[in-house]
Amino acid sequence: MMEAKNFQLFPETASSIANQVDALYVFLVLVSAFFSLLIAFVVVFFAIKYRHRPENGPPIAHAEEEHGVGGMILEIVWSVIPLLLSLVMFGWGAAIFFTESRPPADSMEIYVTGKQWMWKIQHMEGAREINELHVPIDRDIKLTMTSEDVIHDFYVPAFRTKADVVPGKYVVEWFKPTKIGAYHIFCAEYCGTKHSGMIGTVYVMSQADFDKWLGAGGGEGSMAEQGQSLFNQLGCGNCHPSLVNDNNGRCPNLNNLFGSQVDLKDGSRVRADESYIRESILYPQAKIVAGYDDIMPTFKGLITEDGMLKLIEYVKSLGPPAGVVDRATPLPVETSTSPNPSTHMLPQGKTAPQPKTAPRPAPAPQGNQ
Amino acid sequence: MITATQTAVKEKNYINAEDGLMSWLLTEDHKRIALLYLIVVTGFFAIGGLFAALIRIELATPAGDLFDSNTYNKVFTMHGVIMVFFFLIPSIPAILGNFLLPLMIGAKDLAFPRINLLSWYVYMVGGVMILYVLFSGGVDTGWTFYTPFSTSYSNGYVIAAGLAIFVNGFSSILTGLNFVVTVHRMRAPGMTWFRLPLFVWAHYATGAIMILGTPVIAVTLFLLVLERGLHIGFFDPAYGGDPILFQHMFWFYSHPAVYIMILPSMGVISEVISTFSSKKPFGYTFIAFSSIAIAVFGFLVWGHHLFVSSQSAYAGMVFSVLSMIVAIPSAIKVFNWTSTMYKGSVRLTTPMLYAIGFMGLFTIGGLTGLFLASMGMDVHLTDTYFVIAHFHYVMVGGAILGYLAGIHFWWPKMFGKMYDENWSRLSAVIIFVGFNLTFFPQFLLGYMGMPRRYHVYPPEFQVLNVLSSAGASLVGLGFLIPLTYLLWSLKYGPDAPPNPWGATGLEWQTTSPPPKHNFEITPVVTHEAYDYDALYKREGGHVG
Numbered sequence: 001m002m003e004a005k006n007f008q009l010f011p012e013t014a015s016s017i018a019n020q021v022d023a024l025y026v027f028l029v030l031v032s033a034f035f036s037l038l039i040a041f042v043v044v045f046f047a048i049k050y051r052h053r054p055e056n057g058p059p060i061a062h063a064e065e066e067h068g069v070g071g072m073i074l075e076i077v078w079s080v081i082p083l084l085l086s087l088v089m090f091g092w093g094a095a096i097f098f099t100e101s102r103p104p105a106d107s108m109e110i111y112v113t114g115k116q117w118m119w120k121i122q123h124m125e126g127a128r129e130i131n132e133l134h135v136p137i138d139r140d141i142k143l144t145m146t147s148e149d150v151i152h153d154f155y156v157p158a159f160r161t162k163a164d165v166v167p168g169k170y171v172v173e174w175f176k177p178t179k180i181g182a183y184h185i186f187c188a189e190y191c192g193t194k195h196s197g198m199i200g201t202v203y204v205m206s207q208a209d210f211d212k213w214l215g216a217g218g219g220e221g222s223m224a225e226q227g228q229s230l231f232n233q234l235g236c237g238n239c240h241p242s243l244v245n246d247n248n249g250r251c252p253n254l255n256n257l258f259g260s261q262v263d264l265k266d267g268s269r270v271r272a273d274e275s276y277i278r279e280s281i282l283y284p285q286a287k288i289v290a291g292y293d294d295i296m297p298t299f300k301g302l303i304t305e306d307g308m309l310k311l312i313e314y315v316k317s318l319g320p321p322a323g324v325v326d327r328a329t330p331l332p333v334e335t336s337t338s339p340n341p342s343t344h345m346l347p348q349g350k351t352a353p354q355p356k357t358a359p360r361p362a363p364a365p366q367g368n369q
Numbered sequence: 370m371i372t373a374t375q376t377a378v379k380e381k382n383y384i385n386a387e388d389g390l391m392s393w394l395l396t397e398d399h400k401r402i403a404l405l406y407l408i409v410v411t412g413f414f415a416i417g418g419l420f421a422a423l424i425r426i427e428l429a430t431p432a433g434d435l436f437d438s439n440t441y442n443k444v445f446t447m448h449g450v451i452m453v454f455f456f457l458i459p460s461i462p463a464i465l466g467n468f469l470l471p472l473m474i475g476a477k478d479l480a481f482p483r484i485n486l487l488s489w490y491v492y493m494v495g496g497v498m499i500l501y502v503l504f505s506g507g508v509d510t511g512w513t514f515y516t517p518f519s520t521s522y523s524n525g526y527v528i529a530a531g532l533a534i535f536v537n538g539f540s541s542i543l544t545g546l547n548f549v550v551t552v553h554r555m556r557a558p559g560m561t562w563f564r565l566p567l568f569v570w571a572h573y574a575t576g577a578i579m580i581l582g583t584p585v586i587a588v589t590l591f592l593l594v595l596e597r598g599l600h601i602g603f604f605d606p607a608y609g610g611d612p613i614l615f616q617h618m619f620w621f622y623s624h625p626a627v628y629i630m631i632l633p634s635m636g637v638i639s640e641v642i643s644t645f646s647s648k649k650p651f652g653y654t655f656i657a658f659s660s661i662a663i664a665v666f667g668f669l670v671w672g673h674h675l676f677v678s679s680q681s682a683y684a685g686m687v688f689s690v691l692s693m694i695v696a697i698p699s700a701i702k703v704f705n706w707t708s709t710m711y712k713g714s715v716r717l718t719t720p721m722l723y724a725i726g727f728m729g730l731f732t733i734g735g736l737t738g739l740f741l742a743s744m745g746m747d748v749h750l751t752d753t754y755f756v757i758a759h760f761h762y763v764m765v766g767g768a769i770l771g772y773l774a775g776i777h778f779w780w781p782k783m784f785g786k787m788y789d790e791n792w793s794r795l796s797a798v799i800i801f802v803g804f805n806l807t808f809f810p811q812f813l814l815g816y817m818g819m820p821r822r823y824h825v826y827p828p829e830f831q832v833l834n835v836l837s838s839a840g841a842s843l844v845g846l847g848f849l850i851p852l853t854y855l856l857w858s859l860k861y862g863p864d865a866p867p868n869p870w871g872a873t874g875l876e877w878q879t880t881s882p883p884p885k886h887n888f889e890i891t892p893v894v895t896h897e898a899y900d901y902d903a904l905y906k907r908e909g910g911h912v913g
Binding site: 009025031036040052074078079086090093094095160167190191192193196199 | 833
């Protein structure tokens with residue numbers, strides 16, 4: 001929490017992954033403490049026990065008793081034990097990392113754009129925030145992030161997770177908040193003069209409070225709706241059929257495109273994810289869909305990163321619905337990643353899971369706590 | 370020979386063999402070049418240390434009250450650039466390695482004396498360029514120069530700084546080349562590979578990394594200069610480049626560079642612990658080959674700096690497991706050093722105190738490296754003060770304590786003078802205590818999430834930062850004391866005998882300081898390194 005205290009020794013633990021990271025940390029600390037103290041104790045003990053006494057004359061050289069089989073056994077023992085321990089550290093760390101890099105399929109999606117020196121947040125429902133992120137407790141939250149300028153890094157210590165926010169591509173970070181409260185967002189990748197001012201706050205709220213908050217803000221319509229206006233404004237629909245399931249033959253149909261496999265002119269296949277859509281808008285000649293010509297002009301310089309995210313969200317809203325295809329998850333999805341299955345349940349037991357591809361999900365009806 | 374020099378009053382040695390400034394500036398004597406390096410490298414250490422002091426003063430309070438953010442960013446950048454490229458990388462190899470490598474293998478000089486002098490001049494050119502950057506306004510990219518910030522957004526002297534490091538790199542390459550060829554070609558009769566002192570093995574491995582790794586950073590910085598100056602797109606997506614490519618190229622050198630900094634220090638520690646235990650190092654071949662293993666595996670772990678950079682998770686796994694494996698040779702060294710003391714005859718001289726301090730701090734530095742090699746842990750810890758604490762435990766607790774151990778160990782050989790043992794032990798203790806007070810709290814800060822390179826920070830981090838700043842002032846004091854008594858010893862210190870510590874290396878069989886050509890007669894090596902029995906028979910046990 002962020003009360004003004006000036007001393008603290010351990011961070012807040014406020015996400016499903018945080019306990020797993022803390023458990024690994026405790027293991028690493030114990031192993032390190034054991035070996036550090038062992039070395040320190042043995043060195044000090046030897047320094048005292050075998051100290052040279054000047055009254056006994058010059059230091060005595062010792063016969064070489066150590067280089068027999070015993071020496072070799074020792075070398076093997078103190079190579080193999082650290083190796084095994086370090087492989088445990090590797091495996092444990094990799095397991096957590098893979099959990100962290102696979103957002104659950106039904107995650108709530110939020111878009112983040114970093115720029116010197118602020119965080120711009122867009123909710124699918126249309127609400128926008130700067131340097132603040134409101135999220136409901138006990139929901140899997142997936143952030144799709146990019147940068148307008150340099151590399152930033154979206155870091156929430158209380159969630160034990162961070163990811164570099166890289167210009168020119170989309171990166172994903174997900175977490176499941178488990179504790180209501182306000183937590184720091186830090187930019188963790190050095191980004192210039194006001195790097196240390198590029199901070200913000202995550203507010204973890206009850207589902208009811210979150211719904212109220214979401215309902216209060218944003219009169220501009222959902223991201224997909226805003227994306228549709230932008231789509232029309234830029235004249236994309238003149239060539240790309242989208243609203244109806246027809247094909248006028250000039251440009252690829254965008255219906256049910258997102259997440260599908262696209263055959264390209266050069267014979268290769270590509271998955272239509274966020275990065276593919278972005279590239280196709282900015283560098284249309286990079287990947288030509290099989291059966292079409294290289295006729296699309298670039299829209300580079302005409303669309304902001306925020307606008308790009310809206311367009312992508314619009315393309316997503318054209319289907320197919322989530323769950324039909326594996327959406328924009330960099331790795332195969334496993335649903336059993338939560339250490340505690342019960343945390344999958346919504347706390348009030350009243351809120352139905354919301355279909356996340358609906359352009360504007362209706363807030364689930366429920367009473368205040 | 371030895372008994373004769375014992376009684377000699379003032380013989381001609383490498384220091385007084387020739388007079389005049391030009392005899393120093395045009396010298397081809399590896400020992401004189403080592404002293405040229407010593408003077409300049411110490412100067413850069415002082416500048417880098419001054420910036421460290423400014424950082425710690427600023428961070429004593431959460432608000433930014435000493436500098437504005439722009440200045441603070443330049444201060445930590447200059448601290449990093451100067452300490453890494455102009456102090457840590459040249460420190461032990463260019464000073465102690467230069468001085469000792471030929472002496473230890475019984476040679477008159479390095480294989481290429483003129484190239485050795487050239488490498489000092491190249492270093493000086495790079496040094497002057499970085500001073501130009503410093504005095505004309507500095508650079509604010511951090512020592513890592515990440516793109517596209519450095520190429521398209523920074524307002525500092527990025528091109529000049531990049532070129533300074535580019536030029537400086539050639540000094541490293543030339544030194545490494547000289548070392549490798551010297552070890553292959555210049556060994557005295559009877560000095561077989563497995564009679565080489567472990568210091569030589571460590572420098573051989575270091576030389577190989579310098580030759581193989583440094584060209585990559587030179588290329589990387591050159592591309593960076595091209596992109597910033599001419600907008601040729603390599604790294605900035607706005608020009609069609611890939612910012613992560615820079616990180617791969619940068620760390621392909623800069624991770625092995627960590628081993629350029631620590632391996633020579635390990636070589637020093639092997640010599641010091643053996644000498645002051647009067648015992649052959651336990652597991653000589655294991656220590657020797659662990660240096661080579663570190664040099665080889667060190668080239669395969671760079672991706673552990675990129676776990677959160679959007680690198681593929683599968684690539685991350687490979688780098689993670691290799692990073693775990695590269696820790697094993699270091700563990701082997703620590704265990705062998707510890708066992709060397711077993712049943713030894715341990716003398717707690719100043720170099721030995723530093724070596725013991727090294728073992729403790731390097732162990733902590735190495736173990737906390739495992740935290741960062743473990744991917745799930747690294748996601749939380751990377752780019753926080755945990756990383757800062759970790760690499761200062763390795764770089765200061767390891768590399769610099771090893772450097773100080775070495776300077777104190779070979780000072781009598783280099784200058785023929787003994788320093789004050791009480792002051793030197795006192796300062797070793799002050800540095801050890803101050804160091805831990807400075808950097809241990811930073812592990813806690815890092816786990817709490819304080820990001821690195823933060824000019825202002827939330828108030829809950831203050832108490833630990835104040836402790837860290839208090840420790841830093843102790844460290845500063847600890848570094849001023851040796852500067853004083855070492856300089857004092859040059860004029861007032863008692864003359865050093867050829868072998869004041871009872872050490873076995875060939876460098877201790879010539880005079881202190883050595884004559885211009887190192888040995889009156891080329892030594893013939895008939896014993897293994899660290900043969901203390903033979904030494905005592907030969908010298909009649911007068912040492913100690």
